[in-house]
Amino acid sequence: MPRRAKQPSSSPDQTFARQQRGPPAPPEEKPKRPKTAYVLVMGSTGAGKSTLINHMVTSNGSNLGMRPGSQSGTAAVNATKPFKFQSYQVILAEVPAFDAEVASDVDVFITIASYLVKLCRKGIKVLGVLYLCRMTDNRLDGTTLQNLRMFRAICGMSAMRNVVVVLTMWDQVDPQLGEQRESELRESSRFFGPVMADNPRMMHHNGSKDxxxxxxxxxxxxxxxxxxMSIQSETVTDGKVVHQTEAGRVLMEDLNSRKLMHEEKLDDVRRDIAQARSGSDDEGDLKTTEKSLEDQQRKLAEECDRLACLSIPDQSFLQKLFCCNFSCCNLQDLMS
Ligand SMILES: Nc1nc2c(ncn2[C@@H]2O[C@H](COP(=O)(O)OP(=O)(O)OP(=O)(O)O)[C@@H](O)[C@H]2O)c(=O)[nH]1
Ligand SMILES: [Mg+2]
Structure with a gap:
């Protein structure tokens, strides 16, 4: 049988048409899924966390922010829904402040640790931390300093590169005074001095969306x-129990030094009571102060015990101890 001549794969007309159109398009690439980027927003009560988050979220076409002040009185991490920003799907998480007048320090600590441990167990890392400092404070009080210490201990040195210190309410201070406070924050060992070498950046915030x-x-x-964060690697990677972490240690130190301060005040008040005239108004006032200090002292002692108990690997005991008054804490996550 005569062999059939091989047919050209396309006619000269078809080849010409293809040349006009250019080479065939490569197979369509799937669009890359944007990476999720968690950003923790930390700082004392009223530093402006919710307000800042709101601006960031609503500027990106979403109204899923949080109401300023809405978190006060509760110990919870409030996270926004993810929103697209540059190449990321950003999630902003407002971390509750340590403020004994709003919620117990140990509750706040367990909430933060629980949230971060959960993220770490899922293999989720954090893109960064915005640490907010209010510029209107004439001097930083005990609670502000406690928040700063806890922030440094929770993040650890290795995460400092990913921190931006946000100096809020810049619109409310005289610029010269603001600059002065900023240098003090940068340089003093009580503030950011010890971590400045690890490169956290500082930015001013004047309350505007821009x-x-x-x-x-x-x-x-x-x-x-x-x-x-340091607390994540200490617990999940190194297997430390929560109260043995640097943050747990710093909190225990804080509680103990407050206990000591109250003890000294109580000694003074009791000495004054002994010297006051029996049945006088002075004696009545001093006894009221004594009672209030004793109450505070008892609460602090309970807090220390609760924090120390976190090392007992007995979940049922811990659940009995906490779950009645602390709904956000997932102790299974913390202890398992
Ligand atoms: N002028 C000015 N006011 C601000 C700024 N940031 C926040 N505020 C105001 O400060 C108040 C407290 O702000 P919040 O955003 O609720 O503070 P927060 O840190 O979320 O407070 P908590 O959730 O209670 O810990 C609100 O009345 C805000 O409007 C700022 O940069 N400039
Ligand atoms: Mg808030």
Missing amino acids: SAMAILNNLVSQNLSLVF
Whole structure:
């Protein structure tokens, strides 16, 4: 049988048409899924966390922010829904402040630890931390300093590169005074002095949307590696129980030094009671003060015991101890 001549794969007309159109398009690439980027927003009560988050979220076409002040009185981490920003799906998580007048320090600590441990167990790292400091405070009080110490201990040195310190209410201070306070914050060993070498950045926030967006932009466009916070690696990787972590140690130290301060005040008041005239108004006032200090002292002792109990690997005991008054804590997560 004569062999059939091989047919050209396309006619000269078809070849010409293809040349006009250019080479065939490559198979369509699937669009890359944007990475999720968790950003923790930390700082004392009233530092402006919710307000800042709101600006960032609503500027990106969403109304899923949080009401300023809405978190006060509760110990919970409030996270926004993810929203697209540059190449990321950003989730902003407002971390509750330590403020004994609002919620117990140990409750707040367990909430934060529980949230971060949960993220770490899922392998989720954090893009960064915005630590907010209010510029209107003439001097930083005990609670503000406690929040700062806890922030440093929770993050650890290795995460400091991913921190932006946000100086809020910049619109409310005289610029010269603001600059003065900023240098003190940068240099003093009580504030950011010990961590400045590890490169946290400082930015001013004047309460406007533009200023909020500049802060988010600065954090996101640094091309930072995602990190675990120190408390996450200490618990999940090193297997430490929560109260043995650096943050647990700092909190225990804080509670103990407050206990000591109250003890000294109680000694003074009792000495004054002994010297006051029996049945006088002075004696009545001093006894009221004594009672209030004793109450505070008892609460602090209970807090220390609760924190120390976190090392007991007996879940049922811990659940009985906490779950009645603390709904946010997932102790299974903490202890398992
Ligand atoms: N002028 C000015 N006011 C601000 C700024 N940031 C926040 N505020 C105001 O400060 C108050 C407290 O702000 P919040 O955002 O509720 O503070 P927070 O840190 O979320 O407080 P908690 O959730 O209670 O810990 C609100 O009345 C805000 O409007 C700022 O940069 N400038
Ligand atoms: Mg808030």
